[in-house]
Amino acid sequence: MALVKELVQKFIDYLRNSGKSESTLVAYRKDIEQLQDFLIGHGINTVEDITTEDLKPFLEYLQVEKGFNLKTISRKINSIRTFFRFLKEINVISETKDPSLKLTHPKIEAKLPRILNRIEYRALRDASRTDIRLYTMVEILLQTGLRIGELQRLETEDIKVTQLGHKYVQIKHFGSHEKRNVPLNETGYQAIQDYLKARPQALSTVKNVFITKSGNGIPIRNMRSAIKRAFSRAGIRNATVNDIRNTFIAHHLANGVNVLTVAKIVGHKRISTTEKYFELLRPKQDNERIGEL
Numbered sequence: 001m002a003l004v005k006e007l008v009q010k011f012i013d014y015l016r017n018s019g020k021s022e023s024t025l026v027a028y029r030k031d032i033e034q035l036q037d038f039l040i041g042h043g044i045n046t047v048e049d050i051t052t053e054d055l056k057p058f059l060e061y062l063q064v065e066k067g068f069n070l071k072t073i074s075r076k077i078n079s080i081r082t083f084f085r086f087l088k089e090i091n092v093i094s095e096t097k098d099p100s101l102k103l104t105h106p107k108i109e110a111k112l113p114r115i116l117n118r119i120e121y122r123a124l125r126d127a128s129r130t131d132i133r134l135y136t137m138v139e140i141l142l143q144t145g146l147r148i149g150e151l152q153r154l155e156t157e158d159i160k161v162t163q164l165g166h167k168y169v170q171i172k173h174f175g176s177h178e179k180r181n182v183p184l185n186e187t188g189y190q191a192i193q194d195y196l197k198a199r200p201q202a203l204s205t206v207k208n209v210f211i212t213k214s215g216n217g218i219p220i221r222n223m224r225s226a227i228k229r230a231f232s233r234a235g236i237r238n239a240t241v242n243d244i245r246n247t248f249i250a251h252h253l254a255n256g257v258n259v260l261t262v263a264k265i266v267g268h269k270r271i272s273t274t275e276k277y278f279e280l281l282r283p284k285q286d287n288e289r290i291g292e293l
Contacts, residue, residue: 005040007047008032011086021175023149023220031079034062047087052099055080059103070106077103113246114239115280121247123234133218134226136195137210138244141227143188144169145248145266148241150177152220154209159184159192171267180267250277 012029020028038058044050062068062076077100084100087093116124121142128135140151150171158170160181167184171177192209199211208217224241231239245266252262253274263274 005036005045007087007092008036010090011083014086014089015082019175021149024175027075028079028082031076032083034076035080035083047092048097050099052102055099055103070108074105074108077105112279113250113277114243115250116236116239116243116247120234120236120239121244124230124236124244127230127234131226132195132198133210134230136191137223138227138230139191140169140188141241141244142248143185143191144182145245145252146171146182147177147245147267148220148223149174152210152217152223155207156196156209157207159189159209161189177267180264182265246277246280249274250280253277254281 008029011032012025015025015028035055035058038061039045039050039054042054042057044054059073059077063070063073068076080103081100084093084098088095088098124138125135125142128138137151140146140154141148146154146169153172153174154169158172159167160170161167167186167189169182169184171180171182173179196204196209199206203211203215206215210218210223212218212222227241227244231237249262249266252265253259259271259274259278262268263271266274268274
């Protein structure tokens, strides 16, 4: 009989060996340990005893007691299915004993990505100017459309200038995301150079671009928190860090950049992911127009 607790770490090791990123591993571990605690609390300690009727109350608990939205519930179902798929691969359970197969995802209304209008992203810049590190983070996100994790992992050696003077950011392969080069305009390049010059001389050789006072790479959660506070100071509501990336994508499509080029720059695997942003390009008022970043 296989104990749930004993299998969680094996599952995480399996995912790590499959090339999953650390942030993905943390999410999977949290989801499965949450399921583990719920099952043990209900007297179920071995995976062979888990049924679909045990999993359904867990999902109800997450929604009713924990207050998770449907999107989060759906993601946790994916985590559960991945966990049981792993159990089948290592022959702990058989195909017919997989209780996750009968789980159904909740119906979620598809929402269009949010983009910042001209007034909002200018206000975000202004709200960030008192902190050169924060301002540089915001500027690079606006000018490159990087994911927040890519920004956090950015190293000084990744800022490139060709012999002809063309500037770009080299994004290294990480997890499921392939290596790519992202064009960097003069505004973004200068923001990085000004920030690097402002860092203490003793930390000038640190590899990471964005660092703490002690010279360590700034954690993603700290980046998110700092930008969230900037949104608040700027009076921007219902916006997330990823909406800056959305704005970059919509801006380039609105200005006639080929959809394949945009998809390549931002690292979309499917062209359909990029194409959905065309639905956002019907502004009703002038102050809603994207304008120049």
